[in-house]
Amino acid sequence: MKFFIDTANLNEIREAQELGILDGVTTNPSLMAKEGISGKNNVFKHYKAICDIVDGDVSAEVIATDYKGIIEEGEELITIDPKIVVKVPMIKDGIKAIKYFSQKGIRTNCTLVFSAGQALLAAKAGATYVSPFIGRLDDISQDGMELIAQIVGIYRNYDYQTEVLAASVRHTMHLINCAEVGADVVTCPLNVITGLLNHPLTDSGLAKFLADHKKVNG
Numbered sequence: 001m002k003f004f005i006d007t008a009n010l011n012e013i014r015e016a017q018e019l020g021i022l023d024g025v026t027t028n029p030s031l032m033a034k035e036g037i038s039g040k041n042n043v044f045k046h047y048k049a050i051c052d053i054v055d056g057d058v059s060a061e062v063i064a065t066d067y068k069g070i071i072e073e074g075e076e077l078i079t080i081d082p083k084i085v086v087k088v089p090m091i092k093d094g095i096k097a098i099k100y101f102s103q104k105g106i107r108t109n110c111t112l113v114f115s116a117g118q119a120l121l122a123a124k125a126g127a128t129y130v131s132p133f134i135g136r137l138d139d140i141s142q143d144g145m146e147l148i149a150q151i152v153g154i155y156r157n158y159d160y161q162t163e164v165l166a167a168s169v170r171h172t173m174h175l176i177n178c179a180e181v182g183a184d185v186v187t188c189p190l191n192v193i194t195g196l197l198n199h200p201l202t203d204s205g206l207a208k209f210l211a212d213h214k215k216v217n218g
């Protein structure tokens with residue numbers, strides 16, 4: 001399973017990259033706003049800075065919601081760096097744009113996916129990634145993980161090449177369950193990735209090893 005970090009914060013992206021396990025980055029307009037990035041030039045510069053840090057794919061989301069606008073924005077975004085994947089919302093014009101991009105060999109991430117039907121449309125349009133949101137479904141008492149498993153199963157039935165990129169991942173169990181059901185990619189905040197490191201038996205075991213070593217070595 002690929003690990004993407006879901007942030008526009010350069011320090012967090014750097015930290016995850018230095019850990020040596022990072023496969024890519026996803027951003028969205030809310031995450032860019034959180035970093036105070038505004039204006040087209042600054043936004044483009046920020047995407048470039050992200051691309052310079054990571055080795056893998058970097059999802060950059062379009063703001064336009066009409067077919068022509070999505071195409072124009074996507075074609076501009078991909079000039080920033082070959083790592084850019086155009087993130088397109090799951091709307092009618094978005095699906096049409098994904099089809100257009102896929103025919104031109106431009107990679108896409110279909111975002112804001114909350115149902116298996118939406119995921120089927122994204123795959124049929126040729127999306128590179130589909131992003132179902134786990135946490136936001138859990139927030140409204142629907143099982144987000146069930147949706148991931150359902151989409152993975154459907155894509156396997158027909159050998160769709162679209163990768164299931166589990167998004168809105170809020171904690172380590174989300175991530176582990178994604179691996180259990182066979183998600184291709186998980187995108188999550190840095191604390192979810194680093195949370196995987198922790199176990200009290202690791203801490204107490206290491207303390208004991210070092211204490212025993214000290215007893216005989218001083």
Ligand code: G3P
Nearest residue numbers: 006028135136167168169
């Ligand atoms: O990038 C989309 C998604 O990961 C957002 O997560 O926590 O805002 O629902 P969240």
